[in-house]
Amino acid sequence: MLRIHDTRARQVESIKPARAMRMYTCGPTVHRRPHVGNLRSYLLSDLIRRVLERQRVRVVVCQNITDVGHLAESGEDKVRLRARAEGRPTAELTRDYEAAFRADMEALNLRPAEHTPRASETIDQMVELIAKLIEREHAYTVPDGSVFFAAQSFPSYGEISGNRVDTLKPARGIGAADPRKRFHADWALWQPAEGELTWETPWGRGFPGWHVECSAMALSFLGEHIDLHTGGADLRFPHHENERAQSDAAAGHEVVQHWVHGEHLIFDGRKMAKSTGNLVRLSDVAEAGLDPLAVRLAFMEHPYRHQMNLTWDGLRAADRTLRRWRSRVAEWSESPSAPMAASYVERVEAAFDDDLDTPTALRVLLDLEGDESVAPGAKFESFLHLDQVLALDLSIEIGRAPAALPPGAAELLRQRSRAREAEDWTAADRLSDELAALGVRIADAPDGQTRS
Numbered sequence: 001m002l003r004i005h006d007t008r009a010r011q012v013e014s015i016k017p018a019r020a021m022r023m024y025t026c027g028p029t030v031h032r033r034p035h036v037g038n039l040r041s042y043l044l045s046d047l048i049r050r051v052l053e054r055q056r057v058r059v060v061v062c063q064n065i066t067d068v069g070h071l072a073e074s075g076e077d078k079v080r081l082r083a084r085a086e087g088r089p090t091a092e093l094t095r096d097y098e099a100a101f102r103a104d105m106e107a108l109n110l111r112p113a114e115h116t117p118r119a120s121e122t123i124d125q126m127v128e129l130i131a132k133l134i135e136r137e138h139a140y141t142v143p144d145g146s147v148f149f150a151a152q153s154f155p156s157y158g159e160i161s162g163n164r165v166d167t168l169k170p171a172r173g174i175g176a177a178d179p180r181k182r183f184h185a186d187w188a189l190w191q192p193a194e195g196e197l198t199w200e201t202p203w204g205r206g207f208p209g210w211h212v213e214c215s216a217m218a219l220s221f222l223g224e225h226i227d228l229h230t231g232g233a234d235l236r237f238p239h240h241e242n243e244r245a246q247s248d249a250a251a252g253h254e255v256v257q258h259w260v261h262g263e264h265l266i267f268d269g270r271k272m273a274k275s276t277g278n279l280v281r282l283s284d285v286a287e288a289g290l291d292p293l294a295v296r297l298a299f300m301e302h303p304y305r306h307q308m309n310l311t312w313d314g315l316r317a318a319d320r321t322l323r324r325w326r327s328r329v330a331e332w333s334e335s336p337s338a339p340m341a342a343s344y345v346e347r348v349e350a351a352f353d354d355d356l357d358t359p360t361a362l363r364v365l366l367d368l369e370g371d372e373s374v375a376p377g378a379k380f381e382s383f384l385h386l387d388q389v390l391a392l393d394l395s396i397e398i399g400r401a402p403a404a405l406p407p408g409a410a411e412l413l414r415q416r417s418r419a420r421e422a423e424d425w426t427a428a429d430r431l432s433d434e435l436a437a438l439g440v441r442i443a444d445a446p447d448g449q450t451r452s
Contacts (some may be wrong), residue, residue: 145204338377
């Protein structure tokens, strides 16, 4: 049985779905291509799903696509800002970045959700939810057409993050010192506006608040009883606090049973940002000659609840391990079949079940790889069985014939190797260019080995 840390309960709890497991995971705001830090939180929900499915639990996932309502610090919609900067329609921009997100998810073997509603296509559900909150006196309207949630109407606010309503101080930036609010911690459910990404409602033309979008989509596609809700640690407050308040106030009971959050990722010791020049996307990893699934493996080398410092050295090391395991699995596949190495498999699965302890699971796999007392056929069966959760495509090299080099490439590779040994980098670069012209891609590992 899977045991996982519940942010609201502040302890590890067993997941006991009484029926099909219903999980909501906060999806992307599609105003730019995701970087690898964004992708880490999606691995969390994928691992939960794979572990539960291994236990024969049916999992139904809803992952939203935010294409309206997520405001920048300036108070303007991030999608509209980006569309204006790129000089193209918002619909074209959001569909392009949504497709890029889906491509990255596929490259990391992250299974698609059963439901992927777009915020812009679920406005009716949001309007219905807002109307219900007004009727139940959890929300109020103001003359300009705005609708706010009354934070003080929800006494258990703060159970996820610890930020209680009576201790919250007026915020700076968006919504600070807003004279339209009855209480400074209230937040917008609907805001008046004209132009692109606006809709007519009983309160006037405008667009939804970011928080109400997830409540409406979760309730619409998963119902009023959701087993688990995942997201990055940055969403605990205010997004998930506000979402919980809206959903529970509308349903009249606790909607989400377990809240699970993954910690941040930094790169080379710094927060990833365009301004610092260390914004790394999955395409950058592939362009560096590394398999994108090396990112998945690198993520699993760290506990999901710990901040992770990803580096290029770490990614190259993960890539070497990934390629070695695939090669070993292909070698073991040629040996006589044998039952799985039960003791190793049980230890790995126990680590999965213990709050997704993937670092321990990977260490056990390394021990199994090096255990000469285990038959190759048993290693083969064990690695393939466990790859149902790891999802590293460990069987991809089985039966694959080595790619034939174009005429003349072998001699150029030998010349390049001698040039590198002599530290004649000019000659090595020239030979690399000649090989590239023949269609041979070169990737040099930190240990000096060359792969083509």
